[in-house]
Amino acid sequence: MAVPPAGPWSGLVRDALVAALVAGLLALPFVGLETYDIGGGALGIRTHFDRVAIAIAAVFAGRFLYRLLRQLYRERPPSAAPPLARIAAWGNRRAAAITLVGLGFALALPFLPMSSRYLIDLGTTVLIYVMLGWGLNIVVGLAGLLDLGYVAFYAVGAYTFALLAHNLGFTFWEALPLTGLVAASFGIILGFPVLRLRGDYLAIVTLGFGEIIRIVLLNWSAMTGGPNGISEIPRPTFFSLPFARNAPEGTTSFAQFFGLDFSPDHRVIFLYYVILALALVTNWFTLRIRRLPVGRAWEALREDEIACRALGINPTNVKLSAFAIGAMFGGFAGAFFATRQGFISPESFTFMESATILAIVVLGGMGSQMGVVLAAILLVTAPEFGRAFAEFRMLVFGAAMVAIMVWRPGGLLARREPSLHLEPRPTAAQSR
Amino acid sequence: MAYFLQQLINGLTLGSIYGLIAIGYTMVYGIIGMINFAHGEIYMIGAFVSVTAFVLLGLIGVSPVPLALAIVLLTAMLFTALYGWAVERIAYRPLRGSSRLAPLISAIGMSIFLQNYAQITQGARLKPMPPLVEGGFTVFESGGFAVRLSVLQLLIMVLTLVLMAGFTTVIARSRLGRAQRACEQDIVMASLLGIDVDRVISATFVMGAALAAVAGVMVTLYYGVVDFFIGFLAGVKAFTAAVLGGIGSLPGAMLGGLLIGLIEAFWSGYFSVEYKDLSVFAILILVLVFRPSGLLGRPEVEKV
Numbered sequence: 001m002a003v004p005p006a007g008p009w010s011g012l013v014r015d016a017l018v019a020a021l022v023a024g025l026l027a028l029p030f031v032g033l034e035t036y037d038i039g040g041g042a043l044g045i046r047t048h049f050d051r052v053a054i055a056i057a058a059v060f061a062g063r064f065l066y067r068l069l070r071q072l073y074r075e076r077p078p079s080a081a082p083p084l085a086r087i088a089a090w091g092n093r094r095a096a097a098i099t100l101v102g103l104g105f106a107l108a109l110p111f112l113p114m115s116s117r118y119l120i121d122l123g124t125t126v127l128i129y130v131m132l133g134w135g136l137n138i139v140v141g142l143a144g145l146l147d148l149g150y151v152a153f154y155a156v157g158a159y160t161f162a163l164l165a166h167n168l169g170f171t172f173w174e175a176l177p178l179t180g181l182v183a184a185s186f187g188i189i190l191g192f193p194v195l196r197l198r199g200d201y202l203a204i205v206t207l208g209f210g211e212i213i214r215i216v217l218l219n220w221s222a223m224t225g226g227p228n229g230i231s232e233i234p235r236p237t238f239f240s241l242p243f244a245r246n247a248p249e250g251t252t253s254f255a256q257f258f259g260l261d262f263s264p265d266h267r268v269i270f271l272y273y274v275i276l277a278l279a280l281v282t283n284w285f286t287l288r289i290r291r292l293p294v295g296r297a298w299e300a301l302r303e304d305e306i307a308c309r310a311l312g313i314n315p316t317n318v319k320l321s322a323f324a325i326g327a328m329f330g331g332f333a334g335a336f337f338a339t340r341q342g343f344i345s346p347e348s349f350t351f352m353e354s355a356t357i358l359a360i361v362v363l364g365g366m367g368s369q370m371g372v373v374l375a376a377i378l379l380v381t382a383p384e385f386g387r388a389f390a391e392f393r394m395l396v397f398g399a400a401m402v403a404i405m406v407w408r409p410g411g412l413l414a415r416r417e418p419s420l421h422l423e424p425r426p427t428a429a430q431s432r
Numbered sequence: 433m434a435y436f437l438q439q440l441i442n443g444l445t446l447g448s449i450y451g452l453i454a455i456g457y458t459m460v461y462g463i464i465g466m467i468n469f470a471h472g473e474i475y476m477i478g479a480f481v482s483v484t485a486f487v488l489l490g491l492i493g494v495s496p497v498p499l500a501l502a503i504v505l506l507t508a509m510l511f512t513a514l515y516g517w518a519v520e521r522i523a524y525r526p527l528r529g530s531s532r533l534a535p536l537i538s539a540i541g542m543s544i545f546l547q548n549y550a551q552i553t554q555g556a557r558l559k560p561m562p563p564l565v566e567g568g569f570t571v572f573e574s575g576g577f578a579v580r581l582s583v584l585q586l587l588i589m590v591l592t593l594v595l596m597a598g599f600t601t602v603i604a605r606s607r608l609g610r611a612q613r614a615c616e617q618d619i620v621m622a623s624l625l626g627i628d629v630d631r632v633i634s635a636t637f638v639m640g641a642a643l644a645a646v647a648g649v650m651v652t653l654y655y656g657v658v659d660f661f662i663g664f665l666a667g668v669k670a671f672t673a674a675v676l677g678g679i680g681s682l683p684g685a686m687l688g689g690l691l692i693g694l695i696e697a698f699w700s701g702y703f704s705v706e707y708k709d710l711s712v713f714a715i716l717i718l719v720l721v722f723r724p725s726g727l728l729g730r731p732e733v734e735k736v
Contacts, residue, residue, distance in 0.1 A: 026518055029481045029511050030553040033488070041560045043487045146533050148540070193721045200467045200536050201720050204671060208713035211668070215713075219706040351664065355544055362537050395548040401541025405534050406526045 012067050020060035027055045095370065102373065106276055110269040117268055124272045124340065126380045128333055131279040133360040133372035135329030138286055140358070141367035142295065143322035144302030145195070146203040149210025150357055152190075153183040153327040155217060155349035157334025162230040162344055163223070172236035172339045176332065183331025184324040191323040195316050210354055217346040229345025233338050235267065236274060243267035271340050278336060282329045283369055289325075298322050352394070359397050363404055434577040439701040440694070441571075445585045445654070447693020448592035452647040453670035454677070454685035455599070456516075456640025462616045462680035463636055464528065469539035470519055472667015473546035474641045478512040478648025479658045480550055483559050486652075497564060508649050509642040516641025517634055519546075525630070543663070550660040559658045588650045595646060596686055599639070603682065608635055616680070665709065669696075672716040678729020687727060 032052040038044040106127075110120050132154065139147045157179040164170040164178060194205045217224045224230065235243060241254040243266050254270075255262040289295040297318045301308050305315055338344050360379055364371025379397065383390035453475050460468045485504040494500050523542045527535045568582035603609035611632045614622040623629045651666075652658050673692040677684025692712060700708040719726065 022514070022518060025511070025514055029484050030477075030550065033484050034554055035484055035487050035559060036555065037557065037560075041562065043483070043559060043561075045484070045487050045491065144533070146536060194717065197720055197724065198532075200532055201675075201724065203533075203536060204467065204668075204675075205717050205720050207668070208716045212710055212713050215707065215710045352544075355540060358537070358540070391552065392548075394544055395552060398541045398543070398545025398548060402523045402538050402545065405538035405541065406523070 012064055012071070015067055016060050016064035019063040020056045023059035024052060024056040027052045031055060098370070110272055117265055120265075120268050120272050122381065122384060124268075124275055126376055127272070127275040127279050128337060128340075129357065129360055129376040129380050130373050131275065131282050131333045131336075132330060132357045133364065133376050134279065134282040134286060134369065135326050135333065136357050136361050137367065137369065137372055138298075138329070139322050139326035140361050142286070142290065142302065143298040143319060144366075145319060145322065146200070146358075147206045147323075147326070148203045148351070148354055148358065149206035149208070149213075150326070150330055151349045151351070151354040152206075152210040152213040153187060153330030154334040154337065154353070155213055155346075156183045156186050156327075157331030158338040158344045158348075159217065159224060159230070159334075160331065161335040161338045162233050165234050166230065166232075171234060171240075172335070176335055179331045179335040180328040181331075183334065184328040187324040187327030188320060191320045192316075195319040195323065207351065207354075210349075210351060214346050214349055214351075217349070225345075227345060227347075229343060229347075231343040233342050233344065235342065236271070236339050238270055243270065271336075275336055275340075278332055282332075285325075285329075286369065294318065294321055356397070359401055362401060434572060434574045434579050435701065437572055437579045438577075439697045441579065441581050441585060442701075443694035443697030444690060445588050445693070446697060447673075447690035448588050449647045449650055449654075449689075450666070450670045450673045450692050451686040451689025452592055452595065452643045452650075453666060454673040454689045455682060456637075456644050457671050457674040458677070458679050458682060458685040459612075459636050459640050461674070463612065463619070464524075464633060466524065466532075466535045467539065467671065468524075468637075468640075469536060469667070470523070470542040470546060471640065471644060472663035472665075472670065473543045473550075474512060474516050474519070474663075475644040475648045475651075475666055475670075476550060476658075476660065476663030477515050477546065478508045478641075478645030479652045479662060480554060480559075480648075480660075481511045481645070482508040482649040482652045483561060483658050486561065486564070501564070505646060505649055508645040512645035512648065513638045513642045515546075516637040516644075520634060520637040525633075543667075547660055547663065554660065556660065561652050561656045561658065563656060564653055584653055588654065591646065591650070595643065599643070600682065602639075608632070612636060668716075669712050672712050672719075675716060675724075675726055676719050678726025680730070681726070681728045684726055684728035 032047060032049055034046045034048060035043045036046055106123075109115060109123050132150070136147065136150045139145050139150070160179045160182045161170070161172065161175045164175045165172075170178075190206070190209050194202060197205060218227055220226070237243070238254050241252060241257050243255075243264075244253050244262075253262070254260075254266055260266070290299070297308070297313050298321075300311075301313065301315055301318055308318075309315060337348070341348075356379065360372055360375040363378070364373070364375035379393075382396070383393045453471065456471045456474070457468060460466065460471070482504050485507045486500070489500045489503060494503065519542055523538045524535050527538055565582075565584040565587060568580050568585070570578045571581050572579040603612060611622070611627045612635070614625070614627055615629060615632050619629060622632075647666075651662070669692055670689065673688035674685050675688070676691060677686070677688025692715070695711060695715065696708055699711045703711075
């Protein structure tokens, strides 16, 4: 756009006016004119010119203030980093303390005085997304492979468990390792041919794969129940003690065994701890594998593939391992999702779900474990604050993804520097 | 034979529409090397603008169909082009020169944003459109099966041909087209030689969006319904078309579009309607794996 001329005010005003004009034109056909059904397959038009006016005013004010602030900021010497970066830096310095407090809170959540069944359920949902985010972080954050079809592995895990339980009578704990294995095999089957592709092609192919899985689940009715999905998926047991009011013949229920009064909350709390444990395993695994040669290779590959090839790293194998491991954790999460809901259908595994998980990883800062937690909490709890939030959730998601890429391409808590440095940085070598 | 001919006509119609959208992908990829993931949403915007414009014209009482159609086409192209311009300006330009993935993620964000923007402002329900262009001819008849070519199908194919011809002329003859080809070859060198690269890229987005808008208007008329979700699938299919034809190549985009349209029509005609989208995704994966440069594209060399 036009460079601000010598007169500071006129330039700013003109720039803001142009922006407001464009915004007005953009808003006119969508915000200003709303078509609606008037019955009989015909459409009428409602006008909302007041909203267009508000949009124009908001854009004018916003653009003006933004340019003004930038001008003022530029005149001052850049003494300190921008506030967000400072917060992130503070978080990185205090990472250990924050982790402990967060972990303590997560462990204590079901027994805090203000906890309710609703809160624990919400916590469980957040943790599912944290786990998915951590799983995808291996692929996107560490290995730098943009996967737009991660939900496929989540779906594979969920359907594997549901089918094993229905057809072969597996329980959750028996099926869990298998779901990870099956999901990882799917990762390898997909990854083997396509991982040679460049980053953005890979993204589109994974998207296609995700859709293929969904279409097959939707249409292969004999196996997957089609759009009706699979219901009556068995619940997990506590060392083969079921959570039930009346235990089936010959077994004791959890409440009976411990001499407690039966309460449906037991299962909710148990599920919460199961997913917490699964998520922590994912995290621990990621943190450890980063220090192994394969983890180092992932990060090196993300930074410079050609250099890696020159150093004798086989990119396909290294990428494949990241893909398979990411898929495995997606499969675990899927199995948990199935056992928690008791019902799955292809509707839970749309592209939007993939985009949400990706948004969590991206917003948190690719490669940052803490960022994933933060972003998952933000994205999952936002709609709970009210209808308005729920309606605008995805809109804000999209806008936030754009804004974060534009302003902080590394994410909120960017931590993309490789785990290993050549420079003599005494603390950096072991940091994560 | 008759059935085959009918599927051929349907496929060519569909393929024309995909081809129009695919041009936007292929041009942007050719010049700045990014996948404009939000392009499918631009097409959806075009479809929605056309619905609004049709309803407005109906209320004002513009009855001659060709006149109404021309006005709607122009309005849709104008507003959609503005959207295309704004998307580039907001979401892609600040990211030029950063890593390959950043613009792609930004584009996904833009796509999610636009989809929900349309849903919130226009409602989530299907928008029905009464058929505007009616009539058709029986091309061929055998064994009680008449092959129909509707006026609308003819219009879609002819319009696509005209637009393609005009577009190719612009690229081959005009100053802007020359600048675009220069940028495609070497963007840094082009800027050193005095080409305003920002303007060329903006123009590319505007042109791509205008063509997508035409596709949006045509789809609105062809199917008679529009909703906020049509951009995703059409976008993926058009992208597949662009990849199949060879991304970066204009005739490739058109050829790819027609092929995808034909494959889809024949697949749903002879195999199964349920799995017709699967065929497109499968083709996408197969092409990318076995012939990433497409039918008419040049292989890309990765340099340090």
